[in-house]
Amino acid sequence: CGTIQLDFQLPLRFNLRYQSETKGGAEEAKEAESSGEDGLPPGYARPVILHRAILGSVERMTGVLCEHFGGKWPFWLSPRQCMVVPVSEDAFEYAKYVRETLHARGFHVEANLGDGTLNKKVREAQVSQFNYILVVGKDEEDQMAVNVRARGQKRPIGTKGLKEFIEELQEENTPRALKQAKDLEPFRRS
Secondary structure (H helix, E strand, O other), X not given: OOEEEEEOHHHHHOOXXXXXXXXOOHHHHHHHHHOOOOOOOOOXXXXXXXXXXXXXXXXXXXXXXXXXXXXXXXXXXXXXXEEEEEOOHHHHHHHHHHHHHHHHOOXXXXXXXXXXXXXXXXXXXXXXXXXXXXXEOHHHHHHOEEEEEEOOOOOOOEEEEHHHHHHHHHHHHOOHHHOOOOOOOOOOXX
C-alpha cells in the first residue's frame, strides 16, 4: 500500500542545496536563473526529496469514505453499529445480555446504562449516529426480543426476536462481494 514520492517543493521551501561536482561558472548560473532556481550560488544545485508514504493511500481512501458517507457509515463499516437502551434499571441485566450476545457474534455494541430518561438516551444514540438503537424492557425480556429503531427513520421498526434480529445483522454485515446467490436462474435461449 505504500508509495515512494518525489518532492520538488520542499527543497525550495527550506532553501536546500548541495555543492555540485563542477565548480560552476557563468553558464551554469545563467541556466539556474532561467530554470527559476533563484538564490543558488554558482556551483550549487537543488536536491530532490524522496518520501516514503506508508499509509498515504489508506489515508486518502479514508478521507474519500468520510466525505462520501458524511459520518453515516454503512453497517458493515460502522464503529457504532448498535446501542442497547434499557427502559428502566430493571432492564439493565437484559440490556447487558443483549450487548454481550451481539458482541460475541462480532458486532460493535454498546449499552447506555447511565442515568437519564429513555428519550434522552435514544436521542444521544441518534446524535452519535448508531445504525440501530435497541430499546429493551420487561416485555422484550419476556419475548427474548428487542425493539428496533434504525438510523434515519422517524418511527421505530418494531419488536423483533433477538435470534431473528441477529440473523438480519449478519446478513447486512456480509459484504455484497461475499454473498452467494441463493438459487440458480434457469437457462433460457434468447
